[in-house]
Amino acid sequence: MAVNLYIPSDDAVFPVPGVEIGVTEAxxxxxxxxDLTVFRFSAGSSVAGxxxxxRFCAAPVVVCQQHLASGKDIRAxxxxxGNANAGTGExxxxxxxxxxxxxxxxxxxxxxxxxxxSTGVILEPLPVDRIEAGLPxxxxxLSPNNWVSAAHGIMTTDTLPKIHSQRVSIGGKTxxxxxxxxGAGMIRPNMATMLSYLATDAGIAQSLLTGLARELxxxxxxxxxxxxxxxTNDSFIVIATGQSGLTIDSTSHPHYAExxxxxxxxxxxxxxxxxxDAEGATKFMTIKVEQAKTSEEALLVAYxxxxxxxxxxxxxASDPNLGRILAAIGYAGITDxxxxxxxxxxxxxxxxxxxxxxxxxxxxxxxRVMKEPEILVRIALxxxxxxxxxxxxxxxxxxxxxxxxxRS
Amino acid sequence: MAVNLYIPSDDAVFPVPGVEIGVTEAxxxxxxxxDLTVFRFSAGSSVAGxxxxxRFCAAPVVVCQQHLASGKDIRAxxxxxGNANAGTGExxxxxxxxxxxxxxxxxxxxxxxxxxxSTGVILEPLPVDRIEAGLPxxxxxLSPNNWVSAAHGIMTTDTLPKIHSQRVSIGGKTxxxxxxxxGAGMIRPNMATMLSYLATDAGIAQSLLTGLARELxxxxxxxxxxxxxxxTNDSFIVIATGQSGLTIDSTSHPHYAExxxxxxxxxxxxxxxxxxDAEGATKFMTIKVEQAKTSEEALLVAYxxxxxxxxxxxxxASDPNLGRILAAIGYAGITDxxxxxxxxxxxxxxxxxxxxxxxxxxxxxxxRVMKEPEILVRIALxxxxxxxxxxxxxxxxxxxxxxxxxRS
Numbered sequence: 001m002a003v004n005l006y007i008p009s010d011d012a013v014f015p016v017p018g019v020e021i022g023v024t025e026a027x028x029x030x031x032x033x034x035d036l037t038v039f040r041f042s043a044g045s046s047v048a049g050x051x052x053x054x055r056f057c058a059a060p061v062v063v064c065q066q067h068l069a070s071g072k073d074i075r076a077x078x079x080x081x082g083n084a085n086a087g088t089g090e091x092x093x094x095x096x097x098x099x100x101x102x103x104x105x106x107x108x109x110x111x112x113x114x115x116x117x118s119t120g121v122i123l124e125p126l127p128v129d130r131i132e133a134g135l136p137x138x139x140x141x142l143s144p145n146n147w148v149s150a151a152h153g154i155m156t157t158d159t160l161p162k163i164h165s166q167r168v169s170i171g172g173k174t175x176x177x178x179x180x181x182x183g184a185g186m187i188r189p190n191m192a193t194m195l196s197y198l199a200t201d202a203g204i205a206q207s208l209l210t211g212l213a214r215e216l217x218x219x220x221x222x223x224x225x226x227x228x229x230x231x232t233n234d235s236f237i238v239i240a241t242g243q244s245g246l247t248i249d250s251t252s253h254p255h256y257a258e259x260x261x262x263x264x265x266x267x268x269x270x271x272x273x274x275x276x277d278a279e280g281a282t283k284f285m286t287i288k289v290e291q292a293k294t295s296e297e298a299l300l301v302a303y304x305x306x307x308x309x310x311x312x313x314x315x316x317a318s319d320p321n322l323g324r325i326l327a328a329i330g331y332a333g334i335t336d337x338x339x340x341x342x343x344x345x346x347x348x349x350x351x352x353x354x355x356x357x358x359x360x361x362x363x364x365x366x367x368r369v370m371k372e373p374e375i376l377v378r379i380a381l382x383x384x385x386x387x388x389x390x391x392x393x394x395x396x397x398x399x400x401x402x403x404x405x406x407r408s
Numbered sequence: 409m410a411v412n413l414y415i416p417s418d419d420a421v422f423p424v425p426g427v428e429i430g431v432t433e434a435x436x437x438x439x440x441x442x443d444l445t446v447f448r449f450s451a452g453s454s455v456a457g458x459x460x461x462x463r464f465c466a467a468p469v470v471v472c473q474q475h476l477a478s479g480k481d482i483r484a485x486x487x488x489x490g491n492a493n494a495g496t497g498e499x500x501x502x503x504x505x506x507x508x509x510x511x512x513x514x515x516x517x518x519x520x521x522x523x524x525x526s527t528g529v530i531l532e533p534l535p536v537d538r539i540e541a542g543l544p545x546x547x548x549x550l551s552p553n554n555w556v557s558a559a560h561g562i563m564t565t566d567t568l569p570k571i572h573s574q575r576v577s578i579g580g581k582t583x584x585x586x587x588x589x590x591g592a593g594m595i596r597p598n599m600a601t602m603l604s605y606l607a608t609d610a611g612i613a614q615s616l617l618t619g620l621a622r623e624l625x626x627x628x629x630x631x632x633x634x635x636x637x638x639x640t641n642d643s644f645i646v647i648a649t650g651q652s653g654l655t656i657d658s659t660s661h662p663h664y665a666e667x668x669x670x671x672x673x674x675x676x677x678x679x680x681x682x683x684x685d686a687e688g689a690t691k692f693m694t695i696k697v698e699q700a701k702t703s704e705e706a707l708l709v710a711y712x713x714x715x716x717x718x719x720x721x722x723x724x725a726s727d728p729n730l731g732r733i734l735a736a737i738g739y740a741g742i743t744d745x746x747x748x749x750x751x752x753x754x755x756x757x758x759x760x761x762x763x764x765x766x767x768x769x770x771x772x773x774x775x776r777v778m779k780e781p782e783i784l785v786r787i788a789l790x791x792x793x794x795x796x797x798x799x800x801x802x803x804x805x806x807x808x809x810x811x812x813x814x815r816s
Contacts, residue, residue: 055747056735086734087760089763090764121729309637313811316808323531326495326531351531397809404721404725
C-alpha cells in the first residue's frame with residue numbers, strides 16, 4: 001500500500017567510500033529473514049547521532065549516547081530487528097553492552113567504538129546469544145555494496161526498503177550521499193526517527209557534525225508523523241568518512257551550505273519515505289500551516305490536523321469532510337485564535353474563507369483533490385508570517401489490522 | 409458493538425417535574441428519523457451550561473452563551489441533529505437566532521429565553537426552514553414522559569440512546585435526577601461533551617448552578633476520550649426546576665454535598681455511556697494514573713495512553729502488547745520522569761515493575777485480562793500522591809468504517 005515509494009535500481013545506489021555493510025539472518029524473532037546488520041567505518045570517520053526523547057528510551061539508545069560521549073572514534077554499528085530491547089531495565093543494558101563487546105572482539109576494536117541499535121517488540125528480553133551467534137556471518141558479508149541489503153535488514157512492519165542515494169559535485173569533488181531508514185508505525189519522532197543512517201564521503205569535523213545532525217533531524221524526521229506515537233528507539237545517525245577529499249571544518253567553509261542542503265534533501269527524502277510506507281497508508285499528506293505568529297503554534301495546528309483520527313479516516317475515504325480539519329484547528333491549543341482570519345485550501349481549492357465555508361466552494365472540487373494519492377492541506381492562520389510543514393498519511397482498515405496482528 | 413451499555417426500561421426513567429419534552433421528524437438531513445427535540449421548563453427553573461473550548465465553536469454554542477449571560481430566565485431548548493451549524497460564519501449565527509425566534513414566538517417567550525443546539529456535519533449551511541416547519545409538531549408532542557424519545561432524537565452515529573435516571577431521598581424530599589447524552593466520535597471533551605442534558609427537580613440557586621455545572625463536567629465529561637478530537641459543539645446543560653420543594657441556595661446548605669454527589673454520579677454515568685457506545689468500541693478501558701506530583705502530569709500520562717492508536721489497536725486485538733503503554737508513558741511529556749519508579753498493572757496483574765518487565769509476569773495472565781470487555785490500566789508513577797482517572801475505548805476496524813462512511 002506504499003504511496004509513491006520507489007526503490008532505486010542497484011546501479012543508482014552509490015556505495016560510500018569508507019563504509020562497509022554486512023547483513024545476515026540470525027533468527028532473532030522469526031526464521032528466514034535478514035535481521036542482523038553490521039556497519040564498519042574507515043579510520044578518521046566522524047559519526048553523530050540524534051535520539052528519541054521518550055523517557056522509556058531503549059537500552060541501546062542509552063549505550064549509543066554513552067559511547068558517542070566517550071570521545072572514542074566510532075568505527076562500527078550493530079543493528080538487530082525483532083526486539084527493541086526497550087522496557088527491559090538493567091538486564092537490557094547488560095545485553096546491549098554484551099552485543100558491543102562481542103562485535104568489538106571480532107573487529108579488533110574497543111567496545112566503546114561500537115553503536116548498538118535494536119528495533120521490534122518492546123518489553124521482551126533481547127536474545128543476545130542469537131546476536132552473538134550471527135555476528136561472524138554478518139562480518140564475513142561486509143562489503144561497500146550492501147546498502148540495499150541493509151535497508152531490508154532493518155525493516156519491521158515496513159513493506160518496502162527505504163534508500164536515498166545521490167552524487168553531487170561540491171568544490172570540484174564528487175561527493176556521495178547514501179542513506180537508509182526504516183519505520184512504519186509508532187512514528188512521531190521527537191528529535192529523531194525510528195532508525196535512519198545517512199553516510200557521506202565528505203569529511204565533516206566531529207564538532208560540526210553533532211550540531212548538523214540535529215539540524216538535519218529538525219527539518220526531516222522531526223516533521224513526520226504516522227500515529228503520534230513517539231518510539232522508544234528513534235535513532236538518526238550521520239556518518240562522514242572524508243574519503244572524497246573534501247573536508248568541512250566550520251560553518252563558514254565556502255561549501256558548507258551546499259553540503260548541508262544536499263544532506264538535508266537526503267534526510268527529508270528518507271523521512272518522507274517512512275510516511276509513504278506507513279502502516280496501512282493509502283495517501284501522503286502535506287500539512288502546511290502559514291501566517292502563524294510562531295513556529296510552535298504553527299506546529300500545534302499542523303500536528304492537531306495530522307493526528308486527528310477523524311481527519312485521517314476522511315482522507316482514507318477520499319471524503320471531503322473538511323469541517324473535521326476546522327475542528328482540529330480549533331482545538332489545537334491556540335487559545336486566542338480568531339477563526340475569522342483562517343483560510344483553508346485543499347490542493348488549489350479554497351474550502352474555508354475567513355473562518356466559514358467559501359461561498360464558491362463546490363463539493364466536486366474537494367472530491368477531485370481528495371482522490372489524489374498526494375494531497376496538500378494548506379492552512380493560513382492570518383496571525384503572522386511563520387510557516388511550518390508536517391508530513392503524514394491517512395488512517396485505514398489496514399492500520400488497524402497491522403497493529404492488531406503485529407505480535408501474532 | 410456498545411460495551412455494557414443498557415437502556416433503562418420505561419418505568420425506570422423518571423420524569424422530572426417541571427420538564428416537558430417534544431420530539432419530531434423534521435427531515436433535516438435524512439427522512440424518517442427523529443431529529444428535532446424541544447425542551448420546556450417551568451417558571452423558576454435554574455439552567456447552567458458548560459461548552460466546548462474549540463475555537464471553531466459552533467454558532468449555537470455562541471448563542472447559548474449569549475442567552476445564558478443575558479440574565480433572562482431560560483425556559484426552553486431546541487436541538488437538531490444532522491447538521492452542526494459549525495464553520496458556518498455569520499450566516500450560521502443568523503440561522504441560530506432565527507431558530508430561537510421561531511420557537512419563542514410559538515411558546516410565547518422572549519428569544520433570549522431559548523437555548524439552541526445543533527449536532528451533525530460541520531461546514532454545511534443549517535436548513536433552518538426545515539427546523540421552523542418541524543417546530544409545531546415538536547411542541548404538540550410536549551410531555552414529561554418523552555426522555556427516551558429525546559435520547560433517540562439527539563443521536564447521530566450513536567448506536568443506542570444514553571439515559572440516566574434515579575430517585576434519591578434528600579432532606580426528606582424525593583428528588584428526581586434524569587439526563588440524556590449523545591456522542592460517539594469526535595469525543596475528547598474540553599470542559600464539556602458533545603451534548604448532554606441533566607435535569608433535577610431539586611431547586612439550585614442560579615449563582616450556585618453555574619459553578620456546579622463546571623465541577624460536574626470536570627469529573628465526568630472532561631475525563632472521557634474516544635479519539636482525542638474535541639468537538640465544535642460540546643454542550644452540557646444542567647436544569648434545576650425546584651418542583652420537589654428542596655431548594656439549595658449555597659454550598660453550606662446541609663444537603664448540598666449529598667445532592668452534588670448524586671448529580672456527579674449521574675453525570676459520570678452519562679459520560680461513561682458515551683464511551684461505551686463509542687464508534688466501533690469493543691472494550692471499555694479505565695486508565696488510572698497514581699502517584700503523580702500534579703493533576704496535570706497525571707492527565708498527560710492518562711491521555712497519552714488513552715489516545716495512542718497503538719495501545720487502542722492492541723486492546724482491540726486483546727493482545728497484551730504492553731510495551732506500547734510504556735512507550736506512551738515515556739513520551740507523555742513528563743521530562744524528568746524516572747522510569748525506574750514506574751509500575752504498571754493490567755487489571756490485577758503487575759506487568760512492569762520499576763520500569764522494566766516484572767520477572768514474574770506471565771503473558772497468559774495479561775491475555776486473560778485483555779479478553780475482558782472492561783479493563784483497568786493502572787499506572788503508578790512513583791512521584792507523588794495525586795490520582796487521575798480517564799475513560800476510553802479501543803480502536804477497531806469499525807471505527808475506520810464508520811468515519812470513512814459518515815457522510816455517505
